[in-house]
Amino acid sequence: MKADEVLIAHHDVLRGLLRQLAETTDGQVADRRRLRDDLLRELEVHTQIEDELFYPAVRDVSPLLSVAHAEHRQIDDQLATVMRTSLDDPEFVTEVRMLESTLRHHTFEEEQRMFPQAHALGEERLEELGRQLQERQDELGRSGAMRLIVRLKRMTLKLV
Numbered sequence: 001m002k003a004d005e006v007l008i009a010h011h012d013v014l015r016g017l018l019r020q021l022a023e024t025t026d027g028q029v030a031d032r033r034r035l036r037d038d039l040l041r042e043l044e045v046h047t048q049i050e051d052e053l054f055y056p057a058v059r060d061v062s063p064l065l066s067v068a069h070a071e072h073r074q075i076d077d078q079l080a081t082v083m084r085t086s087l088d089d090p091e092f093v094t095e096v097r098m099l100e101s102t103l104r105h106h107t108f109e110e111e112q113r114m115f116p117q118a119h120a121l122g123e124e125r126l127e128e129l130g131r132q133l134q135e136r137q138d139e140l141g142r143s144g145a146m147r148l149i150v151r152l153k154r155m156t157l158k159l160v
C-alpha cells in the first residue's frame with residue numbers, strides 16, 4: 001500500500017473509535033474506558049508515525065506542514081481534556097464530539113490536500129514510505145514501550 005493509503009486506513013480506525021465513543025451513554029463506563037484507551041493508543045501511534053516518517057518525507061512538496069503540526073497539538077490538548085473528564089460525566093460526550101470534529105477536519109485536510117501533494121514524490125517512493133509507515137505502526141502497536149507511554153500519559157493526565 002502507498003503511504004496515503006496506509007494513513008487513510010488508520011484514519012478510518014480513529015474515526016470509527018470516536019464515532020463509537022460518541023454514541024455511548026453515561027452508564028456505559030466499561031465500554032467508554034476500553035474505547036477511550038484504544039483511542040489514546042491509536043492516536044499516539046498515528047501522530048508518531050506521521051511526525052516521525054510522513055511529514056518529514058513530504059516537507060519539500062507540501063506547504064501544509066506547520067498547520068498540520070499545530071493541529072496535532074490541538075488534537076493532543078483535546079484528548080487530554082477527554083482523559084480528564086470522568087467516564088460517567090454528562091460532559092464526556094461533548095468533549096469527545098469536539099475532539100471528533102477537530103480530528104475530522106484534520107484528516108479531511110490531509111486526505112484532500114496534503115496527500116494529493118505527496119504524490120509529487122512518485123509512486124515508488126510512496127510505496128516505500130507506505131511500507132515504512134506500516135512497519136512502524138505494527139511495531140509501535142506491539143511494543144511494550146508504547147504501552148508504557150500510554151499508561152504514563154493516562155496517569156499524568158488524570159492527576160493534573
Ligand SMILES: [Fe+2]
Binds near residue numbers: 068
Ligand atoms: Fe495528521
Ligand SMILES: [Fe+2]
Binds near residue numbers: 007011046050107110
Ligand atoms: Fe493523519
